[in-house]
Amino acid sequence: MTRQMGVGGTLDVVAAEDLVKEYDGLQAVRGINFRIKARECFGFLGPNGAGKTSTVKMIYGLSPVSAGKLTVLGMDVRTKIRDIKRRLGVVPQENNLDPDLKVLQNLLVYASFFNISGSEARNRAQELLEFFGLADKAKERVESLSGGMKRRLTIARALINKPDLLILDEPTTGLDPQARHMVWQRLRQLKEQGVTLILTTHYMEEASQLCDRLVIMDRGEILVEGNPHQLVSEQAGEEIVETSSSEEMIVHPATLEDVFLKLTGRKLQD
Amino acid sequence: MKINISPLLWPVFRRHLIVFSRNWKVNVAFNFVEPLLYLTALGVGLGAYVQPIEGIPYLKYLAPGLVASSAVFATAYECTYGTFIRMEFQKTFQAMVATPVSIDDVIAGELLYGTFKSVLYSVVILLVIFILGLVESSWALLVPVVMALGGLLFAILSIIWTGLVPYIESFNYFFSLFMTPLFLFSGVFFPLTGLHAIVQKAAWLSPLYHLVNLVRGIILGQVGIHLVWDLVWVAAAVIVLFPLPFYLMRRLMIK
Known part of the structure; x- marks a missing residue:
């Protein structure tokens, strides 16, 4: 499979400015900003209800933007959605084969x-x-x-x-580990072929395996943005010492999970 | 309200035709068994005891009515249960609108498929009654044209219901409160002239009443200016109601 990059290199594939999504007065996405570059794998990591799916649904036009600005492949989603969709690939959260x-x-x-x-x-x-x-x-x-x-x-x-941008909304949720690894392998190959990937997930392993850059979202807001390894070392350090009431101590290498825990005081998956 | 239909309507319709063609024999067989049962039981059986109506033997009177009513029932099933299953259970619409297909293309595809069913089944049943010698006039060749318009109207009405009450249980009410009364009191089985004036006035509001008039008129060769008014009624209803399915389904799909 060969791909052409329709976006002249310097343009962002997706650019969001103060992007808001409201459902009946409730804000699911609260004025977020992010830019996704060509040929990268960009992740939205966060627990259920963080606003990841609402964000990607706005990118592929299923959900209208409530406020703010969103351009995809250099075009405004409000006016050019048919042209945008021509160049997108969408893997929705729910199976709809x-x-x-x-x-x-x-x-x-x-x-x-x-x-x-x-x-x-x-x-x-x-x-x-x-x-x-x-x-x-x-x-x-x-x-x-x-x-x-x-x-x-x-x-x-x-x-x-042959999309310029592939959007994957929780691509491996509900799969067994073997099936998950097979999907990851294919996604890595696609990335090597030059496809820009957007991925939402609540598996920190998935995010750190696949993403070049990611944002961690919670309650409609972006908490932090960066390269997964960099984020871990900046926010959580090298190693984590877990203590529990039984006075046992567990030492493990720091992960994105620890970053999330540090920023929100909660675990990614409960 | 601007309706955004593109030529991508055709691949959407083609998808429905592919699915239909997979078991079209069963589909067609089922749909003409029922009118045939009515024809035999009521037309032949009961008809033996019934005086000719307006000078027409009962079987000949009944047959055109069944052409119209069976066709619109097929459309009504497609655009209630069928549409709802595609939207809610199979998420077919969601898959389509992630492509350049717009939500309006999807709805237009549903309307077109519903219309197609009316045209197809009216033609199949017309052929059957033609073979039985119940067709009197070559005006009958216009049946598919009339039923295209009638089918579109019933597709619109059914999707309006689906958009208003999108629950699988609600479709029972659509059939028992709307379709069955229409079937019984639109002049399929007997002329309404014998009923109370109020019923006759109410029948004027029934879309099936006008379709039965039209189809019976052309099949029996009783063509005249009165049919133009029925045609105008159906066409006007289509024009007035056409935007509603789009409005209602967008409300359900786009959040």
Whole structure:
């Protein structure tokens, strides 16, 4: 798979200024600022309800921006959303493969929504099924796939239009460790091919494995931004000593989890 | 309210056709069994005891009414249960709108698919009654045109309900409180002239009443200026109600 960068190098792929999302008067995203560069993997890490999904839904236009400014691939999401979506790949949190269609048909029909048809669509679909290890499942019903395979098919589907930006909303939630590692491996390969990735997750391991830069979010706000390793050493140091009431002491290397704990006084996952 | 429909409506409609074509034989078979049962039980069975209505043998009177009513029922099922399942359980709409397809393209695709069902089933049943010798006039060739308009109207009405009360249980009420009364009191089975004046006035409000008039008129070759008014009624309802499904479904989908 070859990709072209549509954004002339210097432009940010996504730029948010004082971005707000309100649902019936409640602020899910409270005026956040961030910039995502071409060819990086950018993560939104935070617990459930932090505002990660609301943020990415605004990026791919499912959710209107309540206030502030949001540009994607140099275009305003308020006015150019159809042009933006032409160049995006979206892997939503909820599995929404089409159960009425077979595996290959899922890709072909999705391609048609980008005006890609005929042999071009077939070639791309075939290539993607092979890349994601699903070539022998082409004629199967979607329902017969395992959770990990469904997830891989959803990512394959999101790549059918050779997107400049791939948005993954909790790509491995609900997968077993083996399936999760397989997805990570594929995402790393995509990054090497030059795809810009946006990832939301509440797994700190996922964030530190994949992301070049990330923001940690909580309650609609960005707490901190940076490179995962840098964040850990700046915020939490090298090692963490855990003490408990039984007077045991555990020493472990500092992680993003500790950064989150330090900033919020809570754990990422409870 | 600006409705943002693009040519991507066609791939959306094509997706529905692919799904439909997977088991179209079963679909079509089921949908023409029911009108055939009505024709046999009421048309032939009961019809043997019924005087000709307005000079027309009962079976011939009944058949065109069933063409119209069976078609709009197929549309109503598609645009209530079908639409709701695609939206709520399968999240098909959410998947589509993450592509250049707009939410309005998706809704337009639902309306078009609903319309398609009315056209298809009206033609299938028309063929059956033609073979049974119940078609009197070549005006009947216009049945798909009339039922395209009628199907669109029922698709709009059904999606309005789906958008207003998006719960799977609510569709039972749509059928028992709306579709069944229409089926019984729109002149499918008997002319309304024998009923109280209020019922006759109420029937004028029924979209199916106008469709039955139109379809019966062209199948039996009783074509005249009175049919134009029925056509105007249906077309006006389509034009007036058309924006509502878009408004209501956007409200559900875009948050």
